[in-house]
Structure formats: structure tokens, C-alpha cells
Amino acid sequence: xxxxxxxxxxxxxxxxxxxxxxxxxxxxxxxxxxxxxxxxxxxxxxxxxxxxxxxxxxxxxxxxxxxxxxxxxxxxxxxxxxxxxxxxxxxxxxxxxxxxxxxxxxxxxxxxxxxxxxxxxxxxxxxxxxxxxxxxxxxxxxxxxxxxxxxxxxxxxxxxxxxxxxxxxxxxxxxxxxxxxxxxxxxxxxxxxxxxxxxxxxxxxxxxxxxxxxxxxxxxxxxxxxxxxxxxxxxxxxxxxxxxxxxxxxxxxxxxxxxxxxxxxxxxxxxxxxxxxxxxxxxxxxxxxxxxxxxxxxxxxxxxxxxxxxxxxxxxxxxxxxxxxxxxxxxxxxxxxxxxxxxxxxxxxxxxxxxxxxxxxxxxxxxxxxxxxxxxxxxxxxxxxxxxxxxxxxxxxxx
Amino acid sequence: xxxxxxxxxxxxxxxxxxxxxxxxxxxxxxxxxxxxxxxxxxxxxxxxxxxxxxxxxxxxxxxxxxxxxxxxxxxxxxxxxxxxxxxxxxxxxxxxxxxxxxxxxxxxxxxxxxxxxxxxxxxxxxxxxxxxxxxxxxxxxxxxxxxxxxxxxxxxxxxxxxxxxxxxxxxxxxxxxxxxxxxxxxxxxxxxxxxxxxxxxxxxxxxxxxxxxxxxxxxxxxxxxxxxxxxxxxxxxxxxxxxxxx
Numbered sequence: 001x002x003x004x005x006x007x008x009x010x011x012x013x014x015x016x017x018x019x020x021x022x023x024x025x026x027x028x029x030x031x032x033x034x035x036x037x038x039x040x041x042x043x044x045x046x047x048x049x050x051x052x053x054x055x056x057x058x059x060x061x062x063x064x065x066x067x068x069x070x071x072x073x074x075x076x077x078x079x080x081x082x083x084x085x086x087x088x089x090x091x092x093x094x095x096x097x098x099x100x101x102x103x104x105x106x107x108x109x110x111x112x113x114x115x116x117x118x119x120x121x122x123x124x125x126x127x128x129x130x131x132x133x134x135x136x137x138x139x140x141x142x143x144x145x146x147x148x149x150x151x152x153x154x155x156x157x158x159x160x161x162x163x164x165x166x167x168x169x170x171x172x173x174x175x176x177x178x179x180x181x182x183x184x185x186x187x188x189x190x191x192x193x194x195x196x197x198x199x200x201x202x203x204x205x206x207x208x209x210x211x212x213x214x215x216x217x218x219x220x221x222x223x224x225x226x227x228x229x230x231x232x233x234x235x236x237x238x239x240x241x242x243x244x245x246x247x248x249x250x251x252x253x254x255x256x257x258x259x260x261x262x263x264x265x266x267x268x269x270x271x272x273x274x275x276x277x278x279x280x281x282x283x284x285x286x287x288x289x290x291x292x293x294x295x296x297x298x299x300x301x302x303x304x305x306x307x308x309x310x311x312x313x314x315x316x317x318x319x320x321x322x323x324x325x326x327x328x329x330x331x332x333x334x335x336x337x338x339x340x341x342x343x344x345x346x347x348x349x350x351x352x353x354x355x356x357x358x359x360x361x362x363x364x365x366x367x368x369x370x371x372x373x374x375x376x377x378x379x380x381x382x383x384x385x386x387x388x389x390x391x392x393x394x395x396x397x398x399x
Numbered sequence: 400x401x402x403x404x405x406x407x408x409x410x411x412x413x414x415x416x417x418x419x420x421x422x423x424x425x426x427x428x429x430x431x432x433x434x435x436x437x438x439x440x441x442x443x444x445x446x447x448x449x450x451x452x453x454x455x456x457x458x459x460x461x462x463x464x465x466x467x468x469x470x471x472x473x474x475x476x477x478x479x480x481x482x483x484x485x486x487x488x489x490x491x492x493x494x495x496x497x498x499x500x501x502x503x504x505x506x507x508x509x510x511x512x513x514x515x516x517x518x519x520x521x522x523x524x525x526x527x528x529x530x531x532x533x534x535x536x537x538x539x540x541x542x543x544x545x546x547x548x549x550x551x552x553x554x555x556x557x558x559x560x561x562x563x564x565x566x567x568x569x570x571x572x573x574x575x576x577x578x579x580x581x582x583x584x585x586x587x588x589x590x591x592x593x594x595x596x597x598x599x600x601x602x603x604x605x606x607x608x609x610x611x612x613x614x615x616x617x618x619x620x621x622x623x624x625x626x627x628x629x630x631x632x633x634x635x636x637x638x639x640x641x642x643x644x645x
Contacts, residue, residue, distance in 0.1 A: 002515075012501065318477070391459070
């Protein structure tokens with residue numbers, strides 16, 4: 001009996017039970033699609049996180065005080081920030097931006113908005129922190145020197161205070177003082193839970209005068225001349241700061257902490273990897289459950305047809321032909337179901353899922369397909385071979 | 400003298416072990432010549448179904464020899480057994496055992512497919528077999544669209560389509576009403592008249608009466624073996640219905 005004939009038998013067997021065949025395929029489809037999509041979502045969110053961190057700029061280091069309560073010995077001062085601009089001791093530093101920030105309420109014509117991060121800094125900050133101004137202009141070094149009360153606001157602030165109105169040249173009240181809006185920041189993607197667009201940036205001098213007072217700085221943003229020089233900048237900065245803050249060489253604790261964007265990227269990537277592993281584990285479980293579904297249906301299919309196997313054997317079907325027929329049926333079910341699952345996952349990955357654009361991992365497609373087909377073949381083939389080995393009379397009596 | 404189609408020597412079948420041992424067959428000896436029409440009768444538990452399953456190569460005996468058309472079936476491997484079932488035996492079951500959701504003609508074609516006959520030839524022979532049992536016009540119907548008698552006639556067509564040396568029928572009329580029984584028995588009569596060898600088991604006397612030879616089985620032993628009409632003549636009931644005459 002030719003292979004082609006056995007394939008026709010298998011097709012006839014499948015079409016004789018259209019609903020059951022369709023449901024089996026649906027089970028496989030869902031299992032495969034779930035695995036591919038879950039891994040794609042995990043991968044997509046990891047990619048989104050690393051994209052955002054790269055957008056923050058990888059050629060900067062941030063100096064922060066580790067001291068609590070702003071005691072004078074651990075505080076970062078404007079003086080230290082100025083000392084970092086030193087072509088001899090710190091040749092790789094491109095710009096230094098001292099940063100103070102606080103939350104404050106901005107008012108425009110009776111509308112209040114609490115800005116979570118009201119930043120006072122120098123003009124160099126916009127470039128260093130990768131925060132371009134979309135509309136209007138950033139403040140200048142002259143604005144900073146003169147302590148002019150001008151402010152550049154984030155998208156969220158603009159939407160809250162100036163719905164449908166051009167915010168440029170409007171006056172807002174911050175901490176009892178009037179500030180003139182001179183620009184709106186470009187929309188930024190948010191990292192984590194904080195809204196990166198809920199911000200306002202004003203000259204350091206003005207913010208200190210009005211909001212924070214002349215105490216310590218929150219942080220100093222140091223930009224390197226080249227992304228490769230970040231590590232050099234980090235050591236240069238720590239040398240100068242150690243000198244300034246009288247830290248003994250070799251001391252293990254410093255009153256400041258230097259955060260490196262590429263280090264941040266590394267940690268975040270690790271986090272994202274953990275996240276992907278977690279989703280992968282969930283996906284693996286769903287594949288397992290899908291596999292048990294396939295197993296169940298295959299077992300039922302073959303058990304239900306043990307009688308048919310008995311009839312076929314009584315009519316003189318060799319064991320090999322019966323086994324081949326059932327294996328082809330199982331293969332067709334799992335291959336077609338798996339292929340449809342891959343198609344469903346590919347279609348599904350075009351849509352955003354819980355705010356994440358899924359990115360398909362090719363190996364997950366292979367894995368999901370491989371596992372579902374292997375399970376289909378094994379659990380379709382095993383009971384079929386058991387039934388084919390039965391004496392016809394036992395298969396016929398099987399209930 | 401031609402060799403017998405069936406030659407059974409001291410056939411025993413024992414189920415279970417120890418205390419629970421059941422001797423279904425206690426040494427049956429039986430020879431059936433070509434062209435004979437044998438009915439085996441017996442009450443339930445007499446071992447007739449066990450004998451039938453062994454004769455049909457569906458079950459294996461505990462001991463004894465069984466020559467089918469000169470081939471020792473008890474010594475065959477799986478592959479040869481499949482071949483023997485396909486070429487030498489046509490089996491008709493009490494419960495018809497057609498493959499569900501598959502048309503009558505496809506059911507009849509099945510043994511030919513396993514024999515490796517080409518599709519065109521297969522279809523032609525299957526239609527011819529359906530014609531013999533008078534169901535050619537029902538070829539496209541699925542089993543659940545046919546009456547019990549019609550299903551059993553499809554099963555008969557399936558059994559004879561490979562032109563086997565032996566037709567075995569296990570209570571072929573057990574699930575049928577009187578009219579359908581008559582239809583099926585007429586088919587058997589014609590097949591016998593056409594020279595086919597038929598062995599059937601039954602517990603209905605009117606079925607046994609039409610056979611050429613009647614064997615009674617009690618508790619796994621043959622207790623009576625009566626020739627009711629000569630081998631080379633048509634059986635008593637043949638042509639009484641006449642409608643399926645070849």
C-alpha cells in the first residue's frame with residue numbers, strides 16, 4: 001500500500017471528525033500562539049526599556065550625595081560643580097550641569113498643577129540629559145547668570161495648564177514668583193512609573209532664589225566628550241570630589257555616589273532579562289498545559305478509535321499501515337495547528353499588548369512549534385502503536 | 400482430492416489461570432472442504448465465538464494446529480497474519496463493524512486498499528461486490544444512513560470483495576429483524592451456490608437449517624456434526640428468494 005494512499009486515509013480520518021479535528025487544532029494553535037506572544041511581549045518590553053535608557057544618553061555620569069538631611073560635610077555644592085570644569089584635572093569632561101529639583105505647584109490663571117520635578121540647572125543640561133526643547137527655546141547662559149525667571153515646561157505640564165493655548169510667553173506663578181514660559185520640551189518616553197513629561201526646567205539661580213534656597217545641590221550631571229570616555233570621566237570626577245570633600249585615599253565610603261548611564265543600562269538589561277525569563281517560564285507552563293491538552297485529545301481520539309483499529313486489523317491492515325495512518329493524522333493536526341498558531345502570533349504581534357509592542361524571538365517560534373509537534377506525534381503515536389499491537393479481537397472488544 | 404479449506408486439530412483455548420481457568424475450547428477437531436456451507440450452533444458460553452475468532456485469525460489458540468488453505472496460521476507473524484486476514488478470510492461480524500462516517504463503497508474498498516489494489520480497479524470490484532448483495536444504488540450512503548440489514552449486506556460485500564478462500568460470519572443475523580435476516584441469508588445462499596466456502600455461527604435454528612452442514616458445540620466440544628445437503632449442490636434455501644441470483 002503506497003504512502004500516498006495512507007495519507008489519503010489519514011485525511012479521510014480527519015475530515016470524518018471535522019469538529020474534533022478543528023478543536024484539536026485550536027488547542028495547539030492557542031498553545032503555540034501564547035508561547036510566541038508571551039516571549040515576544042517580554043522581549044518587546046525589555047527592548048523598550050533599553051531604548052529608553054539609551055535615549056537618556058549613555059555618555060553622562062550623575063553625581064549624587066549619599067548624605068541624608070543635607071549635612072554640610074556631605075552636601076554637593078555649586079562650588080564643587082564649578083571645580084569639575086577643569087581642563088587639566090578633568091580633560092574628558094564636556095559639560096557640567098548642577099541640578100536642584102523639587103516638586104512645586106505651578107499656577108496659570110487659576111489652574112493649579114503639581115509638577116513632580118521642577119528642575120533648576122544650567123543650559124548645558126538640555127544637551128547632556130538628552131532633553132531637547134520642542135517648541136520655543138531653552139534658556140541661555142545669560143538667563144542663568146542674570147537669574148531671569150524663565151521656564152521650559154514638559155508636555156504634561158503644557159497640556160494641564162494650557163489646554164488648546166500656546167504656552168509660550170505666558171506667565172505662570174511658581175512659589176509666589178512669576179515665571180515666563182519660553183519653551184516646551186519634546187515629548188519623552190517614560191521610564192518606570194514616573195511621568196518624564198511632568199517636569200519644568202528653569203535657570204539654577206532663579207530656582208534657588210525662589211524655591212530651594214542656596215543649600216546643597218541634588219545632583220551634578222557630567223557629560224563626557226565621548227561615550228567611550230565615560231569611565232575616564234568617572235574617575236576624574238571622583239578624584240576632584242575626593243580632594244574637595246577631604247576623602248582620604250583608599251577610604252571605602254564616599255559622601256557621594258556616581259551613577260553611570262551605561263551601568264544603569266546594564267542593570268536595567270539584567271532586570272529586563274529576568275523579566276523575559278519570568279515570562280518565558282509562564283510561557284513554558286502554558287506550552288506544557290497546551291501540550292497536556294494535545295495529549296488528552298490525542299489519547300481520546302485514539303482510544304475512541306481503538307475499535308476502528310480492530311476493524312481495520314480484521315480486514316487485514318498491517319500494523320505499520322495503521323501506525324503510519326495515525327502518525328500522519330497526528331502530524332497533520334499538530335503541524336497545521338502549530339502553523340496557524342505561528343500565524344496568529346505573527347498577526348497578534350502587530351498590535352500593542354498592555355502598552356508593549358511585542359518583538360518576536362525567532363527561537364521561540366521554533367521551540368513552540370517543535371514542542372507542540374513533538375507532543376502531538378508522541379501522544380498520537382504512542383496509543384496508536386499500542387492499539388495497533390493489540391490482537392484484533394481485543395481491539396474490537398475495547399470500550 | 401483437494402486440500403481442505405479449514406483443517407483444525409485438537410484446538411484448545413484456555414482463559415485465566417488457576418482457580419479461575421475457563422476451558423472455552425477443549426480440543427476441537429474440524430475439517431471443512433471447499434464449497435461447504437457450515438453452520439455452528441450452540442448456546443451462549445459453548446465456545447462458538449471463541450472458535451470463530453480463532454478461525455478468523457483474530458485470536459490465537461492456546462494449543463493445537465489450525466491450517467487455513469494449507470497454511471499453519473498459528474505459526475504466522477504479525478505481518479503474515481495481516482496478509483492471511485486480508486487474502487484468505489472474509490469476516491462478517493454480528494455488530495456489522497463498518498467504519499463510521501465512511502461511505503458504503505469506501506468500506507467495501509478498504510480490504511482491497513490494504514491488499515494494494517489500484518483505486519480504479521478497487522472501485523470497480525467494490526461496486527461489483529455491492530451489486531452481488533443488491534446495494535449498488537446505496538454505494539454513497541454512510542453506515543448510519545442504512546438499515547441494519549443493509550449494513551450487514553455491506554459488511555458481506557466487504558468480506559467477499561477480496562475473493563477469500565473462506566467466509567466467516569459471527570452471528571450475522573443476531574442483530575437483525577426477520578426480513579433483514581431473510582435478505583442476508585439469501586445472499587449467503589447465493590454465495591454458497593456460487594461455490595464459496597462459508598462458516599457461520601448462530602443460535603437461530605432457521606439459520607442453521609439452511610446450511611449444508613450443521614455442527615453443534617456444547618461446552619467447548621463438538622457433540623453433533625450433521626450433513627443436511629451434499630456439498631456440490633446448491634443449499635436447500637437457495638433461489639427461494641431468487642432476487643439476488645447471479
